Amino acid sequence: xxxxxxxxxxxxxxxxxxxxxxxxxxxxxxxxxxxxxxxxxxxxxxxxxxxxxxxxxxxxxxxxxxxxxxxxxxxxxxxxxxxxxxxxxxxxxxxxxxxxxxxxxxxxxxxxxxxxxxxxxxxxxxxxxxxxxxxxxxxxxxxxxxxxxxxxxxxxxxxxxxxxxx
Numbered sequence: 790x791x792x793x794x795x796x797x798x799x800x801x802x803x804x805x806x807x808x809x810x811x812x813x814x815x816x817x818x819x820x821x822x823x824x825x826x827x828x829x830x831x832x833x834x835x836x837x838x839x840x841x842x843x844x845x846x847x848x849x850x851x852x853x854x855x856x857x858x859x860x861x862x863x864x865x866x867x868x869x870x871x872x873x874x875x876x877x878x879x880x881x882x883x884x885x886x887x888x889x890x891x892x893x894x895x896x897x898x899x900x901x902x903x904x905x906x907x908x909x910x911x912x913x914x915x916x917x918x919x920x921x922x923x924x925x926x927x928x929x930x931x932x933x934x935x936x937x938x939x940x941x942x943x944x945x946x947x948x949x950x951x952x953x954x955x
Contacts, residue, residue, distance in 0.1 A: 816906050817927050817944030824900040824922030824934050826915040830893045833946060835906015837886040837893070844897015846877045846884065856889020907944030913937070 816835060821828065830837065840862075848858055850873045860866075864879030884902075886893070898915070900922065914921025914934040921934040926943060 815945045817942075818925075819904045819908070819910055819941065819943035820925045821900055821902050821912075821934075822923045822925075822931065823920070824895075824912065824914070824924070825898040825918040826896075826900075826921055826934060827913045828893075828895040828900055828910060830891075830904060830908060830910045832886065832891045832893075832904060832906055832908035833944075834888065834890070835904065835908070835944070836888070837891070837902055837904040837906075838884065839900070839902025840881065840883045841895060841897050841901070842899025843880045844878075844882075844895060844900070846882055846897075847874065847894040848877070848884075849874045849892040849894075851890050851892065854889075856891065857885075857887045858891065859885045904943060907946050909940060909942045911938055911940050913939075 819830075821839070846860065846863070847869060848860060849869065850856075850858055853873060860875075860877050861883045862879065862881045863877035866878070867876050868874070869876050884893075898918070904910070910924075912924060912934045914936045916936050921936065923931040923933055924941065925931045926941060
């Protein structure tokens with residue numbers, strides 16, 4: 790009887806803790822594999838790294854100085870529409886974002902990256918491509934990128950934090 794009471798008591802403590810944990814802010818993972826199309830990522834925090842075979846990468850740093858953005862391999866670069874934006878064009882573009890807020894827009898082929906943290910991405914496959922590539926969230930199950938725009942959230946944002954649209 791004593792053992793049964795102890796088991797029930799542990800259950801009463803563990804269940805509310807598990808439910809509360811599902812609402813806690815936490816990091817998630819979004820991975821892209823050879824995506825052909827358009828991808829827009831708004832990150833609230835964390836890291837992102839990867840490479841793109843060919844295309845255009847537009848980087849917006851909404852809060853300069855809260856993280857670091859590194860891009861290499863672009864054949865051409867130019868200023869964007871405001872002081873916090875830069876556009877990279879070419880082949881074999883490599884990028885790494887560490888900490889802070891960021892917004893990236895990819896238009897091209899062979900887009901690969903891993904994002905760890907909290908954010909949202911909008912994915913649209915290139916309708917002229919036979920293979921639009923794949924994406925995976927925390928569970929690691931690869932899903933084909935659809936031809937129609939789809940939004941995916943990674944990580945758990947703080948309660949009441951808005952998800953930014955592209």
